[in-house]
Amino acid sequence: MQSAVAVRQATLDAIDEVQRSLEGIETTRARLASRPSSLGSRGLDGVFTRYLDHGSSQLAWLRGTLGSATALAGVASEVGDSGMELSILQMTGPRLQAAMFGTLLLATWVDFLQLADALLRDCPMCGSEKLFADLHRVQGKVTPTLADLSSGDSERIEAAATAMPVLMGELTHEFDTIRRDAHSAMEVGGKVMVAAQVMELLALISTLKMSFPRPPPAAPATLGVGLVMSPGGVMAGSRLVVSAEWVEMMRRLVQAGVISLPVVSAAVRIHGGQVMMAQANQDLPEGVREALGDSPEVRGMRVTGRAGAGMSSAPKHHVLPKEHREWFERRGFKGDMDIDQFCVRLERSHHEAIHGGGNWKLGRIWPGEWNRMIMDALLQAETRAGRMLTRDGILKEVARHMRDYRIPMEFTPGRGR
Structure with a gap:
């Protein structure tokens, strides 16, 4: 690298x-x-x-x-x-x-x-x-x-x-x-x-x-x-x-x-x-x-579109949970750094696994479910810091957990609100 x-x-x-x-x-x-x-x-x-x-x-x-x-x-x-x-x-x-x-x-x-x-x-x-x-x-x-x-x-x-x-x-x-x-x-x-x-x-x-x-x-x-x-x-x-x-x-x-x-x-x-x-x-x-x-x-590289890369149907995963958009906006995630810019393409099985299976409602019960886990980690980090996390601090914390979950750090824009 x-x-x-x-x-x-x-x-x-x-x-x-x-x-x-x-x-x-x-x-x-x-x-x-x-x-x-x-x-x-x-x-x-x-x-x-x-x-x-x-x-x-x-x-x-x-x-x-x-x-x-x-x-x-x-x-x-x-x-x-x-x-x-x-x-x-x-x-x-x-x-x-x-x-x-x-x-x-x-x-x-x-x-x-x-x-x-x-x-x-x-x-x-x-x-x-x-x-x-x-x-x-x-x-x-x-x-x-x-x-x-x-x-x-x-x-x-x-x-x-x-x-x-x-x-x-x-x-x-x-x-x-x-x-x-x-x-x-x-x-x-x-x-x-x-x-x-x-x-x-x-x-x-x-x-x-x-x-x-x-x-x-x-x-x-x-x-x-x-x-x-x-x-x-x-x-x-x-x-x-x-x-x-x-x-x-x-x-x-x-x-x-x-x-x-x-x-x-x-x-x-x-x-x-x-x-x-x-x-x-x-x-x-x-x-x-x-x-x-x-x-x-x-x-070996050829001109190819998204379909040629084999990822055209792969779902997009919001690394920064959409349901907490306002929380992230208060910490600087707006404009070019909007949370919709921080999506990654995952194979469907991988995407379902990090959310606790195909049923997202049941998945939220699992402490290791991505959205629940990442928000708990960020809130704990704020508690330890005694202040609101900066945007850079959030990204550094998220990067560490992405490695743990083997989520590739290759961002692609997702859908907005």
Whole structure:
């Protein structure tokens, strides 16, 4: 088992990476929003404002998601039990994955906004109505995935992230189609020199940037092919190079169960260009396997859903008893730390056993029944302490009893009230 400290640092490093990318996107979007229209009154204002606003609304949930992941990492550092700390770090996973891919998609949307702004200002032959319709069509493609990523549902987030390579392939095609149409319009209008200048500008504006990884300061490790738009709209053969630090960060997060290997695979497929974007989610690309150690365990991993993992019908057990929700809320279990976040999947027989059998009413009579036992233990701990237990103290006590009952510390959100 990895050191909880190392996993927490890798989690914080990944959050920082996405945060920096998000700040850059926010700066670009704000610059576009603040630019006055050109002399011909063409710019990203008027009817086009709704597309700038779309980017702004995505920034809001992404900032919230990163804040939530950061808060959970802070809670993990204070628990004082390494097993429970790793479990809470795993709870950051869906948030981190949502932020990674949401930031990628938002960066791509801002690329389209920059493209539209350049054409509105420098291509008078390009009709505003057509460009408006083009952005509307692209927005329709990205909105469902953004909705899934912002849902907070771990399964929807995982599915959206692993499906992103195909979507990015479609967006690459859309971007190139708009550019080629603009070039044709300028050629028809006799503005060949202007067309060449604008196309050169647009090639610099966008490479459909990924929010991670960054160019390496040292110790490079090549994983694949870079996403670079050539003048003809074909993904050029520039190599994607990432730092050894990024590779190690991903390895730690995957092996600790914070993020999934299929998600890392999807990220590299996106970087790899159109061919890899279109690949079905089957065996992982060789570069990903090598970067993560290429162990038999990694080679045996496939993209799989909950059903593939064989746990789709396993009941969820509330580690912190639901009937005492208000008791836990008074001790800090609210928001991201709500007791519904602390569920584990158990085989049905195991679940019934810790509750004293199939009849929960009879089970409550047994002193060893989980809900009765854990509340007795927590109340006794408060009596010994002479004060109300802190959230960290409760989690440390619960972790000890989970080990005694052989309950895995792998939390999954359960149903609410």
